Amino acid sequence: MSDTTSSQWQPLPRLRTHEQVVAEIENRLNSGKLKAGDRLPPERQFAEALGVSRGAVREALRILEAIGVVEAGTGSGPTSGSRIVKDSTVGMGMVLRIHLQLASFTQDDMIETRLMLERLTCHKAAGVVEGDHLNELRRLVTQMRGPHTVAEYNDLDTAFHVGIAQMSGNGLAAAMMAAMREAMRQAMVAGFENLDDPAGTMSAVTDEHQLILDAIAAGDGDGAAELVTKHIMGFYHVLGLGTSTQMG
């Protein structure tokens, strides 16, 4: 069947009880027995049904809450159990953010990876031009023109780029984009606040968003991808974030 090394016996993985609970929920999601919107039983019944301690159930639910898979139930009664949610943004953002802080990867890695995603999603969005999404993007650019705190402006900026990713139809790219923005939020807001002329920069950045939007609306994918590249490289340069990033 194969070489000797891998056919030798190896210790079985020791799953702790709460890991078994997570694995069981994952199996049910995999087989379709559980889906977004479904409720899990209240903690006590759930523990009894699985034949494990309430502590193990609670630990498993805490993990699934942290990665954005379940939403904690409150109170008691039929609606008190945790609910399966369908939003990977928070969970992935948390994981990316904490690993960025652990220096598992650098800000340059993040910027470079973001750039690839932005080019992909701009390109795709231009190919699927769609009224509702376009109107929402136009609304965001208009809103960007108002007076804003740096944090508010950053939220609109994030909504614009994530909106393009959603319009592209690639849900993973959209979730990763949102997660990266969450992970870099603090650094971006702080960088912006240190600028000599935040309002002037906001205005220039909004103009760039308008150009990207125009290219997408015109169905010009290559143009949108080039514009978003220039936009992001220039933006990080102005903010003094990242040092060696260049396109592959």
Place this chain on the structure above:
Amino acid sequence: MSDTTSSQWQPLPRLRTHEQVVAEIENRLNSGKLKAGDRLPPERQFAEALGVSRGAVREALRILEAIGVVEAGTGSGPTSGSRIVKDSTVGMGMVLRIHLQLASFTQDDMIETRLMLERLTCHKAAGVVEGDHLNELRRLVTQMRGPHTVAEYNDLDTAFHVGIAQMSGNGLAAAMMAAMREAMRQAMVAGFENLDDPAGTMSAVTDEHQLILDAIAAGDGDGAAELVTKHIMGFYHVLGLGTSTQMG
């Protein structure tokens, strides 16, 4: 400072105790007071120091273990506390896998996003050609020629692509690549096992790996990126995974 909506009062986020513990650890990572390799105090001392229950500490540690940030301590004594690790693969793989099962995103999304990462990392790897990494990649391709189970072959295949990403120097891309492979492992192995001629397919796939490696070794980034695109599109096509993926 800004428009009325956002200056209205909003409920403060209610952090539960275990979330406060996670946040405190995250703050210390952020400020550099904690780093990879450091140990956290044993559960009981940790809970006393933070003035919280042992249950809250345990829930926080379970979350951080699940996302690959801490490694559980065993036994008692000075080395019994959990240790900060520095590997985002497991945690991100778990998060991606469970959200794939939740259908937060599709297999097509995953393949398309993988393709972008592969092109980026092949391109960069060709620009930083480096002896040790190249030798490791050569060793993997040689090893692929041996007889293997489908699962073993998939592991070598994963090591090859993640190895290119590591050679590229982008740690985030490497971690995401590894996470995606983990998330798709089951589907890929099953797809491979259903082929009429798994051994013949392995041999053809290994030849493609050799060509990609040659292009990287020759410093031909564009060539490597094109070859990896052809390789991946062809591979998923043969396996019957994904349906509508096309490059942006």
